Amino acid sequence: MLKIYNTLARKTEEFQTLEPNLVKMYVCGVTVYNDAHVGHAMSALVFDIIRRYLEYRGYTVKHVMNYTDVDDKIINRAKQLKEDPLKLSQRYIEDYAKDLASLNVLPATSNPQVSKTMPLIIKFIEGLIEKGNAYAATNGDVYFSVTSDADYGRLSGRKLDDMQAGSRVEVEEAKTHPMDFALWKAAKEGEISWDSPWGHGRPGWHIECSAMNLAELGEQIDIHGGGNDLIFPHHENEIAQSECYSGKEFSRYWVHNGMLQLGGEKMSKSLGNIISIKEFLSKREADVMRMLVLNGTYRSPLLFNDDTLDAAQKNVERLKSALRPASASASGLNPESISAVASTAESAKANFIEAMDSDFNTAGAIAALFELSKIINNARDSGANDQQLKSAQGIFRELANVLGLKLEEKQGSADSDAFINLLIETRAEVRKQKLWALSDQIRDKLKELNVTIEDSKDGTTWRWG
């Protein structure tokens, strides 16, 4: 039985879908005006892992991730670059999709964009006005009236009275309540805008997600995800809009990932402590980022530094070792040992599922993978042949794939491989003559070229990395 921590209930609950075997999952994507950073990667990886596991458990997952392509920051950036804002955002949408693909994140089922959802957004706002939950102000903006929603604040646990509106931001005079938030913003001179019953303007940040949810998944969804920094005000406001509009419970489960920490602080643009996904991938492979996420708890802060990354990299290397072939001189394992391997492999798989069922306990799942890798490596060391390793390695690969780990050995070109093989052969001759200094020199020089040599009693193997 799968259990998920629900931010709304503030506890772990049994997972039950609205429709049998179908999961409707909406995850807040990014505002596209700059390179995405590793904090975005964390969030994308968390929900990719959740999605993969749900599919592994037999669900069909409709996974929607939006792109916010109409926004102040985009408009400002476009001005700076003297570029059309929609062209700019489209550029970064394509860019982000590439980043995610290189992180081995499965593409979402759909990626709606604000700029392409305008008619529905306007209809949505009209509906809220009709129901008395929103009002058009004298300044051309349309605001949501928080006092019209008795439940407002129940996700973030805030009461209107407790919110010190205006303490950090100037309160817009046109609002009837300081906490009212914009559904529609009147266009300023020269800004990109859309026509509406309230004049030219563009949507506020929160309404887009409510509208895109409705367009892609309907009035009710199973899982709504995003970073925990979105709980308030973004998700709070989404709930208010969607539930006032439909009169139904919006999302059954609210799932939030913790923030990636760089130097003890949240990585964010305002703090300027940013590492882009591209920058990361120029130094480390995608599995390392994923392993970093897997080793922790998705809801907790994630420490991102050289120490945790080095450890994650070692973890990845170690898991890769389980997939290596049997030694050439393998004599085969006796039937008892083989059945012991098989039964331990099954128990590792059961541990894996038990951990993942428990609110996606990936750290526990990883432990099960290490357990399995140990069994496999032990069997290999004891002389198991490839045929005998096959079953356990199959389970291993299956589980690694659920987590989205590729565990690929690095590849070289056929040409370079041929040269390296030649060097290895030459070195074998040199070793026969016990010319150790020369032999070690070849090994060291190859290491500098990122080729690792391993000698064993039945010959020498090598690999990239």
Next chain:
RNA sequence: GGCGUCGUGGCCAAGUGGUAAGGCAAGGGUCUGCAAAAUCCUCAUCGCGGGUUCGAAUCUCGCCGACGCCUCCA
């Protein structure tokens, strides 16, 4: 000031009532010409102080500390 999360070995970290998973690092073996990889062994009583209980890292109270949100934010 309000809301919330958290504090487990040198580091990352799992674990919500019965005597602490896993990984990294470290030390010691096996293997190796030497390495590397793999493997085996060693390595904590859970921030501090009370309480509940036969029994608590796990429940409760207090204190200390960290982090997030309350403004754009994954």
